[in-house]
Amino acid sequence: MINTHTNAQDLSSWQQKYPGVSEITTDYSEHYQISINKNNQLVITQDNYEESMIITDKGTGFSAVESIVFSDLFRIKSYEAYTLNNVNGRQKKTEVAHIADKKLDRQSVFDSDVKLKTFNFANLTTGSKKVLKYEMEFIDPFLLHRFMFATSAVNEKRTLKISYPETVKIDYKLFNIDKNNLEIQTETKKGITTITFQKQNPVVVKQDSEAAGIMYEAPHLHFWISEYQTKNQTHPVLGSIDKLYAYYHTFISKINQTENQELKNFTLDLIKDCKTNEEKVKTIFKWVQKNIKYVAFESGYEGFIPREAALVYERKFGDCKDMASIITEMAKYANVPNVNFTWIGTRELPYTYQQLPAPAIDNHMIATYINNNELIYLDATNATVPFGLPSSFIQGKEALIAQGNSYIISLVPEVKSNLNTIHDKIELSLIDKKIVGKGTFDANGLAAAQYRSIIGDNLLKRKDFAFALLEKGNNKFKLIDFKEIDFDNSEKPYSIDYNFELDNYLVNSGNETYLNLTLDKPYQNDSFEPTRSQTFDHEFLQKKSYQVVLEIPSGHSVTYLPESTTFSNDLLAYQFSYSQENSKVYLNYDVEVKQTLIKPKQFALWNESLKKLKENYLETIIIKQHEKN
Incomplete structure (x- = not known):
């Protein structure tokens, strides 16, 4: 319905309510209508209404373009778009100037049928309304969308309606909001039940840097069809993990049914020198990592069904499901049991299978090798992660592991911080009021995998990356030379031997020199701003260790060494140890992140922990020059 009562008084009140905002969404609604056709199939359509208003031509700016996302599984049935302007107390409609379809451009996706239908609105000025109405059709009743009660734009209200006959049973779950904060109504007319959820003045979600994902804090709803009845027959859909797995199993039950002799012969030759099943799996996994290029597909059911292993082997590229397909099939040829397809959601999705037994819980697929009671997760989309x-x-996510017609759920563990270490050992000399040093940098585990992934095969940027990784002290740091060790072997640490100089760092006062030995200060700028609202993701647990050895110049002595200290809480741990032996001063210090996901309620503790850490970063040693006789 078009709202025509807006006048100058309403415009003024919105300008006062939202200072600095140029455009607000005055009304947004989605209405799902579920029915059963004569072929006893579910029919699901969604009526959408979006109404926004330009309240000022200053501030953040407004958009003349709106769009609808659609695909082969989520089709547009009809649409209407226009501008409304108040002319002499009446609403004048202006049709959109241009409508076009374009591919949704995402660099991470190689092939996708997801598209945008864009609308260029005309005759826009302060007080104009943009109205977009459209109807969508869901081809698969298992793939319904979540509903957000908050977005990154200002909304006056957001409404979700679900209408369904008595032969259909639905269920839903609210996340980050409870029923008391929503207007919820249910009514039944002529056998059709409609449940309405409405949120007035929803909060605006700000995208924070390095956030775990919007679903951790943003209020939203998932709903699903549990079952429906036709002629006294009940058809299960979703609502339990058993039902979800039954749906998933249809995607893998018919692939890799025929033995491919070429792939089998290659596999047997590849693993001919392996003595154990674990060696076989490791060899297969490493080959897939190195030789099958990862590309993403999101075209219709290609986004859910793995391709034949033989095709992946022939093409030498594939998405996560394709990599799982070839790993499981090669393991079969190698006569290794219990290497299985595995569904999993990445960390941006904060759900458990018990909370959300629906496809929205998963956006990734890997293989899992079960050896006695040990589970090894095989994600070849990461070409640099070590086997095991x-x-x-x-990490920290539940995995749904196929076991034929049954399944098991396991929790992927977080890799311990002592396996993801960074160790940097440097030896320093003071020459002509300048620091001259040499060092050895070692990264292990997921830290090494991260660096190798960032660097890739970009030889031209190698020194730039090494400089950024090794830079210390101040902006006068000069990397003289460096040598990488075992860069191409992901089973070993990534190491760098290097030489450097650091000028304008020492502080001299009379015959005393003040030197801060903590040339590296991890996390010192990572305090959370008071405005931050989203969970922070450290990606992995990590321990950064540093050893600094200073050669005291001849004719000098150390007159002050800071005290050693230790600190530990749930989020962070550190220790600093100073000592002197003959003509050398030693500083050993390490900083350990003990929790990957830092939630908003923990921000104050994290900031307080960093404050204490940074106090130690300020410590200096004092070196005094002896008077000459």
Whole structure:
């Protein structure tokens, strides 16, 4: 329905309510209508209404373009778009100037049928309304969308309606909001029940840097069809993990049914020198990592169904499901049991299978090798992760592991911080009021995988990356030379031997020199701003260790060494140890992140922990020059 009562008084009140905002959404609604057709199939359509208003031409600016996302599984049935302007007390409608379809451009997706239908609105000025109405059709009743009660734009109200006959049973779950904060109404007319959820003045969600994902804090709702009845027959859909797995199993039950002799012969030759099943799986996994290029597909059911292993082997590229397909099939040829397809959601999705037994819980697929009671997660989409470690973005998530017609659920562990260490050992000399040093940098586990992934095969940027990784002290740091060790072997630490100089760092006063030995200060700028509202993701647990050895110049002595200290709480731990032996001063210090996801209620503790850490970063040693006789 078009709201025509807005006048100058309403415009003025909105300008006062939202200072600095140029455009607000005055009304947004989605209405799902579920029915059963004569072929006893579910029919699901969604009527959408979006109404926004330009309240000023200053401030953040407004958009003349709106769009609808659609695909082969989520089709547009009809649409209407226009501008409304108040002319002499009446609403004048202006049709959109241009409508176009374009591919949704996402660099991470190689092939996708997801598109945008864009609308260029005309005759826009202060007080104008943009109205977009459209109807969508869901081809698959298992793939319904979540509803957000908050977005990044200002909304006056957001409404979700679900209408369904008595032969259909639905269920829903609210996240980050309870029923008391929503207007919820249920009514039944002529056998059709409609449940309405409405949120007035929803909060605006600000995107914070390095956030775990919007779903951790944003209020939203997932709903699903549990079952429906036709002629006394009950058809299960969703609502339990058993039902979800039954749906998933249809995607893998018919692939890799025929033995491919070429892939089998290659596999047997690849693993011919392996003595154990674990060696076989490791060899297969490493080959897939190195030789199958990861590309993402999101075209229709191609986004859910793995391709035949033989095709993946022939093409030498594939998405996460394709990599799982070839790993499981090669393991079969190698006669290794219990290497299975596994569904999992990445860390941006904060759900458990018990909370959300629906496809929205998963956006990734890997393989899992079960050896006695040990589970090894095989995610070849990460070409640099060592065998035996999960990729960082699935740590702490539940995995749904196929076991034929049954399944098991396991929790992917977080890799311990002592396996993801960074160790930097430097030896320093003071020459002509300048620091001259040499060092050895070692990264292990997921830290090494991260660096190798960032660097990739970009030889031209190698020194730039090494400089950024090794820079210390101040902006006068000069990397003289460096040598990488075992960069291409992800089973070993990534190491760098290097030489450097650091000028304008020492502080001299009379015959005393003040030197801060903490040339590296991890996390010192990572305090959370008071405005931050989203969970922070460290990606993986990590321990950064540093050893600094200073050669005291001849004719000098150390007159002050800071005290050693230790600190530990749930989020952070550190220790600093100063000592002197003959003509050398030693500082050993390490900083350990003990929790990957830092929630808003923990921000104050994190900031207080960093404050204490930074006090130690300010400590200096004092070196005094002896008077000459």
